[in-house]
Amino acid sequence: MKGHNRKRELEAECKSEEDQWVRDNQDTKEVGRMKKPTVTVLIPAYNEEKTIADTINSIRQQTYSNVVQILVVDDSSTDKTDEIAREGDAEVIRTPSNSGTKAQAQNFALPYLKGELTATIDADTILDVEAIDTMVLRFLKEPDIASTCSFVVPQVRKNFWELGRTVEYIYGLFMRKKTQEYLGIPIVCSGCFSLFNTSLLQKYGFKDRTMAEDMDLTWQLLAEGKKVRFCADAICFPKDPDSWKTYKGQVSRWLRSFFQNLSVHKKDIWKNKKLAVFLYSYLIEGFMGVIFYALLLWSIAFPPTQYIVVTSPVSLIIPVKAIMPLLLLSSVAIVTASVLYQGHKLKISKIEILKGVPCYFALSIVNCCLFMEAFLNEWVFKRRLEKWEKGH
Secondary structure (H helix, E strand, O other): OHHHHHHHHHHOOOOOOHHHHHOOOOOHHHHHHOOOOOOEEEEEEOOOOOOOHHHHHHHOOOOOEEEEEEEEEEEOOOOHHHHHHHOOOOOOEEOOOOOOOOHHHHHHHHHHHOEEEEEEOOOOOOOOOOHHHHHHHHHHHHHOOEEEEEOOOOOOOOOOHHHHHHHHHHHHHHHHHHHHHHHHHOOOOOOEEEEHHHHHHHHHHHOOOOOOOOOOOHHHHHHHHEEEEEEEEEEEEEEOOOOOOHHHHHHHHHHHHHHHHHOOOHHHHHOOHHHHHHHHHHHHHHHHHHHHHHHHHHHHOOOOOEEEEEOOOOOEEOHHHHHHHHHHHHHHHHHHHHHHOOOOOOOOOOHHHHHOOOOOOOOHHHHHHHHHHHHHHHHHOOOOOOOOOOOO
16 A cells, blocks of 8 residues: 555656646747656767766756656677666667667667657767756647757867867857758757657668768758757757867768768758758858868968959959958957857856867868868769768
8 A cells, every 4th residue: 555655646746747847838828738748868879988977967967857768779888888877777778789880879779769759869968957858848839840959069178179169069050050940951950969759760760871860860851841940048068079080080970971961862852942052052161161261371371462263254353362361350250259149148258269269260271171071082082981980
């Protein structure tokens, strides 16, 4: 009898918590009438013994109380990832052998998902305490959406690579991602933290035909008319590259995956014309960035003050040595102002932002070089990237 009484008490407590959550989040009448859905958190992991405990702990600290499952899919790690995850009271499943890609590891876990919604989180990412709560609210306001993506801020912001990436994320998410959200086409639900409708996730799965399964899935959803949203207030903190080796590996994989996905989806993205236009504008922007920095470096390195572009029937003379530095200074001013504004909202110090701005522009030159390398490898020489390296 005591056991039955205790069970009823626990059920009453859960019901009370659920009702309180609904009352706290009655932004609309529709949300107020809905009960909070169950959530599974899926964490793919390979040799993540140094970080996975913090990731699991950040999930345990969420304000959203209906996380019913923390599922770690251990891709045959050779360290103590499995043991540490179990100590954090996570459910752990292990692949029979190392699958080689995050896509295959996550697909292995799909039959085990218990929640109505599934959050995918990298094993080195920490969540803001209200991150899942914020994501779920978006699903309640728009029950027909397929997935939502988050605002990303580097967990550590100390050296050149981390500071540059901080400015890159804040500026990119603040300017570009919000534009994509306005148009209804956030182009990547990042693997570091996104939330999916579980039934749709199980239906589509993660494809291993490219080296960016998150980009691939997002484009497929958008091309087929599914709704994808960006939650600027749902913040996650991944561990970003802190050295040239890991930075080059990660950015090269992202860029080469972009070209791979354009090849895979070259026809179906036109089902969503806004998506197609946006993606090809990014492609053009990549080449324009290469041209811009090439001209900037040329104007600094060589004495001629004019660059002549011949267009029939007239010749256009552009004073490169004067214009290029002015364009750069205006870009610096725009980026700095935007990132300082958004950084204040994120409670990131002005010193970190100001240190990060020159790092960001230096990395922009590096990224242009990596963009051309990716283009040549994937589309010109057909040297397809097929190996996922740890740390990237």
